[in-house]
Amino acid sequence: MTATTTPPSTPPSASSPYADLKAPTTARRLLTAPTTGPLAALLLACVFFSLTTDQFLTGGNFSLIIQQVMVVGTLAIGQTLIILTAGIDLSCGAVMAFGSIVIARMAAEGSLPPLAAIALGLVVCGGFGLLNGLLVQKIPLPPFIVTLGMLNVAFALTHIYSQEQTVTNLPGPLTALGQTFPLGYTDVTYGSLVTIALFLLLAYALSNTGWGRHVYALGNSPEAARLNGIRTSRLTIGVYTVAGVLYGIAALLLISRTGVGDPQAGQTDNLDSITAVVLGGTSLFGGRGSVLGTFIGVLIVGVFRNGLQLMGVASIYQTLITGVLVILAVTVDQISRKKAR
Amino acid sequence: MSTASSPTPVLQARGLVKRYGHVTAIDGADFDLLPGEVLAVIGDNGAGKTSLIKALTGALTPDAGEIRLGGEPITFNGPQSARAHGIETVYQDLAVAASMDIASNMFLGRELRRPGVLGSVLRMLDKKRMREEAAEHMADLKIGLRSLTQAVETLSGGQRQAVAVARAVAWARSVVVMDEPTAALGVKESGQVLDLIRRVRDKGMPVVLISHNMPHVFEIADRIHVHRLGRRAAVIKPSDYSMAEVVAIMTGALAVDEAGGTVVADSEAAKAAGVQAT
Numbered sequence A: 001m002t003a004t005t006t007p008p009s010t011p012p013s014a015s016s017p018y019a020d021l022k023a024p025t026t027a028r029r030l031l032t033a034p035t036t037g038p039l040a041a042l043l044l045a046c047v048f049f050s051l052t053t054d055q056f057l058t059g060g061n062f063s064l065i066i067q068q069v070m071v072v073g074t075l076a077i078g079q080t081l082i083i084l085t086a087g088i089d090l091s092c093g094a095v096m097a098f099g100s101i102v103i104a105r106m107a108a109e110g111s112l113p114p115l116a117a118i119a120l121g122l123v124v125c126g127g128f129g130l131l132n133g134l135l136v137q138k139i140p141l142p143p144f145i146v147t148l149g150m151l152n153v154a155f156a157l158t159h160i161y162s163q164e165q166t167v168t169n170l171p172g173p174l175t176a177l178g179q180t181f182p183l184g185y186t187d188v189t190y191g192s193l194v195t196i197a198l199f200l201l202l203a204y205a206l207s208n209t210g211w212g213r214h215v216y217a218l219g220n221s222p223e224a225a226r227l228n229g230i231r232t233s234r235l236t237i238g239v240y241t242v243a244g245v246l247y248g249i250a251a252l253l254l255i256s257r258t259g260v261g262d263p264q265a266g267q268t269d270n271l272d273s274i275t276a277v278v279l280g281g282t283s284l285f286g287g288r289g290s291v292l293g294t295f296i297g298v299l300i301v302g303v304f305r306n307g308l309q310l311m312g313v314a315s316i317y318q319t320l321i322t323g324v325l326v327i328l329a330v331t332v333d334q335i336s337r338k339k340a341r
Numbered sequence B: 001m002s003t004a005s006s007p008t009p010v011l012q013a014r015g016l017v018k019r020y021g022h023v024t025a026i027d028g029a030d031f032d033l034l035p036g037e038v039l040a041v042i043g044d045n046g047a048g049k050t051s052l053i054k055a056l057t058g059a060l061t062p063d064a065g066e067i068r069l070g071g072e073p074i075t076f077n078g079p080q081s082a083r084a085h086g087i088e089t090v091y092q093d094l095a096v097a098a099s100m101d102i103a104s105n106m107f108l109g110r111e112l113r114r115p116g117v118l119g120s121v122l123r124m125l126d127k128k129r130m131r132e133e134a135a136e137h138m139a140d141l142k143i144g145l146r147s148l149t150q151a152v153e154t155l156s157g158g159q160r161q162a163v164a165v166a167r168a169v170a171w172a173r174s175v176v177v178m179d180e181p182t183a184a185l186g187v188k189e190s191g192q193v194l195d196l197i198r199r200v201r202d203k204g205m206p207v208v209l210i211s212h213n214m215p216h217v218f219e220i221a222d223r224i225h226v227h228r229l230g231r232r233a234a235v236i237k238p239s240d241y242s243m244a245e246v247v248a249i250m251t252g253a254l255a256v257d258e259a260g261g262t263v264v265a266d267s268e269a270a271k272a273a274g275v276q277a278t
């Protein structure tokens, strides 16, 4: 857009009446940031599990946590974008599963070279995102309904296309991201790096580009955004499409982690990704939150699951505790929103 | 209404129509804004004032009619295209992003990027410069705010309105349109906005002011566009009529004839309002 224009007519004045014209100090920003609460929760959880289990506070365990959360983490980046626009995506896990089967089958059966299969997977997932965006924006339909429908479509397609078979014998490039390299006292997968890089990339885009500001403005009020010259239709469709491509990358990470194409994968990942977004302090009502918060939210989920596992708590209790955490986080969101009004 | 000798209107409309289902919000409305004037647009609630100015600022697409900018026919393809022509609007509902800070709102939709590769390739925003320029504008307009990094939702209604006004005035090149900019303001703040409108006019830029506040309208307007039932009922000079007469025109009790005099359109209503034909 017009990035070079500036408002006319005011001479630059040397002194400003606004005390904090400069960006607020780092310390103040940290204290008042919306990610402070989630971060405190994460640290408390880490301290708790460090004290109650011996294995928690080890480099190997942290590497494991990152590996366990990288797929949901990547989905959660796309989910954050959509929730920031006041939408929601229930189809992310199913779209990812379909993408992973497409990549795995195309490559395993030799119909496409591995890299082309991966590219096709990204395009397919991006296509689902585009379709979600078009339905939400052009008809228009509520995101909840559109993505609920798409969840079923993608789920069914996954099972039809895979014929309920797990795809094995994958060529090397498909699992390359599952390889590890040594870092300090532990080994880290390349896939973890991809996830972290994506978090950094989207964090940058949201807080340092005009596109990011427009996403927040859209979530605040689509009409206000439109009146300010933002092409809200294109922006909405773009956000859903970018999210779809991110699900495609998550599909690749999923394959690289498990080494197979599994039609049963990702069935609870939509709710897990929403959980991570909400725990990270992003508002379900749109317009406020950050991917940095989501990163923390993903880690909270990962640390809780991992720590409880190390303590020997059965997996069904882990699910129970995560559920309670989400309701707590949404309650905090709702209360703070009421206060802000 | 404009005679042959009057200058080319800056912004003009003929026969605008906008229907929402069964409601005809704009019903063949005409509009003329002359260079350098403050034109007040008045009318009852629901008369179609907001719809009219939305059509004039690209925020809605009329079903029929013609808009001219500087004498040339023009079709606005969304608010951004009116803005590109230097028309800035303070919308009735302000159109601010509540969770974003004042500086971000000021530059919403036209963010500044850093110079060089940072801006062109990495698309990085120049946050510092945007804050500085926003601060200058706020100081210039003497708008009292404690901090520009405050989210707009933490401001009072009046402060929010001031931010929206400042944003429009800062960016306007050819026309400023304000839809009830003093509605939420106290006496002092309304006075400041009126001062601001005068200063904008003194720079030679025309202002369209929608207001329900008759004293304000009579204080500041060069001409008054009376809107009634979706169309222009009259355009008058405030010096030629009393407030009671203008209100009577607005409610349909009086009508303005060709010569500029008034005729009683609804004798009951005119009697009740205590006005008579001239």
Ligand SMILES: Nc1ncnc2c1ncn2[C@@H]1O[C@H](COP(=O)(O)OP(=O)(O)OP(=O)(O)O)[C@@H](O)[C@H]1O
Residues within 6 Å of the ligand: B020, B023, B024, B025, B043, B044, B045, B046, B047, B048, B049, B050, B051, B052, B092
């Ligand atoms: N988006 C819309 N959908 C349906 N009807 C609308 C819409 N916008 C306006 N209208 C109708 O058009 C008519 C004119 O509305 P408009 O907002 O232009 O009036 P107004 O003169 O600005 O009133 P006010 O003084 O209350 O602001 C009203 O009857 C209103 O109900």
Ligand SMILES: [Mg+2]
Residues within 6 Å of the ligand: B049, B050, B051, B092, B179
């Ligand atoms: Mg109105």
